[in-house]
Every structure is written in C-alpha cells, then in structure tokens.
Amino acid sequence: MTPVRLPPPSKLALAAELPRALGTLVDAAVNRSVLRAAPKGDGRPVLVLPGVATGDGSVRPMAHFLSKLGYRAETWQLGMNRGTPTIGAEAEHLIARVTALAERDGSSVTLIGVSLGGIMARLAAHRGPSLVREVVTICSPYAADARATNAWRTYQLLSGERVDDPAVAARLVEARRPLPVPATAIWSRNDGMVNPAACFVADEPGLRIVAVDGGHLLVHLRPSVWLFVAQLLAGEAPAALPG
Template sequence: MPFQAGLDLLRLQGDIVWAGAEFTAKVVSDPFLRMMVRKGDGKTPVMTLPGFTGPEVSLQPLNQFLNANGYVAQSWGLGVNRGIRDMAHMENLSALLGDRLKEMADRHGRPVALIGQSLGGVFARELARRNPELVDRVITLGSPAHFSEAPKKVNALVARVMALYTGRAVEELLREVEDLNLNISEPPPGVPLVSIYSLYDGVAPAPTTRIPQRFLASKDGVPRENIEIVCSHCGMGVNPLVLLAVADRLAEDGKNWVPFDPLNYATGPIRHASRWFYPSRLSPSAA
C-alpha cells in the first residue's frame, strides 16, 4: 500500500539519521565509556556478525571498542551479509561459520561469544544451536527472535530489498523453514542469550526482537534476558548505551548470572535519567 510504503520509508530514513547521531555520541563519549565499562580478561574471543546488507566494517567500531576493553573481537570474515536464498544456502553459510568458530575457539582455548546485529543475530543464534560447545553466549542487537510475526511487522522496504538480494520473498523462505520443521525461533540450548531491542527500531519492531516470554524462564537454568534501550536499529553497533550493556553482559558470569542493571553505572541525578534510556530493565524471568 502506498501509505504503508511511505511510512516505512520515513521510518527507515529517520533510523539512519538517528544512527549517525549515535555514532557521533560514541566518538564523544568513548573516553568516559571506557572508564565505566566492565573489562574482559584480554583472552575472551568475540565474533561479530553484521546485519543484512551490512559490510564487516559496519561493526568495526564495536570490535575496536571491545578490543580496547579486554576482549579479542573480530568480524565473521564473510564480507557483506547478503541474506540467505534458501535452506541449502543457509547450510553452506552455517558450515563456513562453524569452521571459523572452531578455529577461534581452538586458537583461544575457550568458547566464543557471538554478537549479531539484525539478521546477523539470527545467524548467531543458529550457529550457537549447531555448535553449543563452541559458544560462550549470544548477544543480539535488534534481531528477530521469533518469525511468525516478522513478515507483517518488519519494515516493508527492507523486506523488498531482501527479496531483491536473495530472489526469495521473506514469506516464501519462512514457509520452507516450516516445511522442514526447523525451530529457528527457539533459543540455542545451553547457551546464555541476551536480546537488546528498542521500541523505536525503524526496521525490526520490538514485538519481533524480544525473546518470547515462554523462552525466558528456561527449565535448565540457562540465562536468557531482554534489555530494552532507547536507540535506533542501524546504530545499535555504535550507540554508547548499547555498548555499555554489551560489555556488561560479556563480563557477566554465565553460571551466576545477574540481570543487567544500568543503575550500577549511574550516580546522583543520572540514576533517574537512566530510566529514560533503559526504560524496561527486564530480568530473565520477566516479559
């Protein structure tokens, strides 16, 4: 519909402009952010996976931030994320990523943390599902967490671009997934999962990117957590508020998981302001 197409165009343009402002905020706040964040031990490997149409350089600021704060972060090594054409293509990508994941885990002598933006987060969850012994945790940034509503809610212009890139409509691909009985919406078993999402996401709205309630309280005690942050979709990899949460969750003990609380980083009047930027500090058992 013309009205919906126009609305989605405005949403996407606004999201991109906002992302530019977030990158500026990251540059300005970087010295202070590095003093605040929890640090890694200098040995923990991290693989970052870009979003749809995103080149590897799109997450380079995130990699640089993590490398400066005690992690060994690198991109997925597959160039631009061009989406998937069919499940055979998905199998090929999964095999390539699995080899890279094993190489990283072997080189560092420990499991790898995965951080995926948008579609990259979908790949990260699938990679963890197939290789749980090689993955320490998964953090997704604005990534669809369940797919039944995705075709109806994801920005229509983005869905059309995806169809042009892959030659397959999103709905068609999802029908193939259903026919094969692949439960790609389910969290990877045994692997801590964090979903960072925004109510103001101009591409993948919050109802599609939050971990569904039925998966939050896992019977096996594996941490699963939703973190709402006021941010754009395209700028999640550079937004200082997101970077703070990512560093915090990377440093959290997977066996003694404590939910993210931004108040740990705020004092005085800033404690009240933090509620504006982290409006819903959700625990692993919350909706």
C-alpha cells in the first residue's frame, strides 16, 4: 500500500503564507478576549508536539494556555523536530516521553500535534494505544504522500531521509490508518504549505474534521484554535470552528 498522491498548494498560495502568518499574529494579539469562554481543564496530561524545523518554543504558548486552564500540559522536550532523527527510527524517543507522562499521572495522554507533529502523534497512538487518550492534529498532512506539501525538501534536508524511501511511505500509510483512540483533524482552507485534503481522511470512522480559515504557518497560535481545543478537551466542542 502506498500513500495517496496529491499535488502541493500553488506557488501563489505559498507566497500568501507570510502575510497570513502576520495576520495570525495580529489576531492573537487583538482577539485574546475570546479565550475567556474557554472551559476549565480536568488535570489530565497533555503533550503538544511541534511542526518540522521548530521545537518547544513554537508550541509553548498553547501548552501554557492549557496549563492555565488546569491541564498538565507540556511540550515534548525533544528539541527541534527533524523527523526520524528526533523521535527515533521506531518513534521510541517520543513513545518514551508519552510513557513517562502516563506513568507520572497514572492516566493516558492527550496528544496535540502541529503539522509534522500531528503525524507523529498519530504514529504514537497506533504504537502505544494504551498510553494515548486522544489525538488532535492541526494542519497535519498525514493522509497523503509527502509531496502534497511545499515542505518536503525541508524535511529531506533536516531528516536525512528521502520522501520516496519505503520506510517514509510506510510511516505515512500507518499514520493514515484509522486511530484506535478518538481523533480530531483541524485543517486550514487556505493552507499554502500543505494540500488541505492531505490533513484528514473523510471516511475515517469517528474522526472529527474541523476547518479553520487562515494559512499554515502559526495557525496553532490563533485564539479560535486554542478555544476550540479547550472546548474539545472539555467535551464541549462546537461542530465548526470560526474563522
């Protein structure tokens, strides 16, 4: 079985990523008041995984927000996300981190993954289903071939892997399989980095699919995304996420 082939977003969509990212920063600054409606957390462990070429700092704001709500939210503490060199050939470093949190708190862990981090979250859930409570992916292109993104060359450079390597393809096929735990896929209608259709499998049993406006870069900093994640974890998520 091979990953689904989809084209990457157009060069025009890619060029729009920077201004959209700047717009997200403005949104994060002026629309934080919407977060007052966020429900309180129940103390469960939450692990937030960063996208390619980023690390803990990129997802620390979301983890901090969830911690203030009452969750035991943490970043992954594995350094820059370089793909397999970071999490291990069998995702053993990531699994070890999830295991440590689960054992510390005596509870399975909610995984929230941004872009490549979401693919890794799905792999962790497949390989350690007893450790994972649920998975939330944010603009994560797990449902298609790596060339459905405009970042595949960056991945090759950082990971040292070729995206057409059978091992890479096998991981994507595994990530695409229906998860044994509850899952939510947040995707962006205007994504210029990854093909939006690569971010979910429409017929995956039980998958909640939610669209948001905006680009790919910094989408996980949007207040509307934070609010939705908080509502989702509290079991109060609406059917749709506002733009």
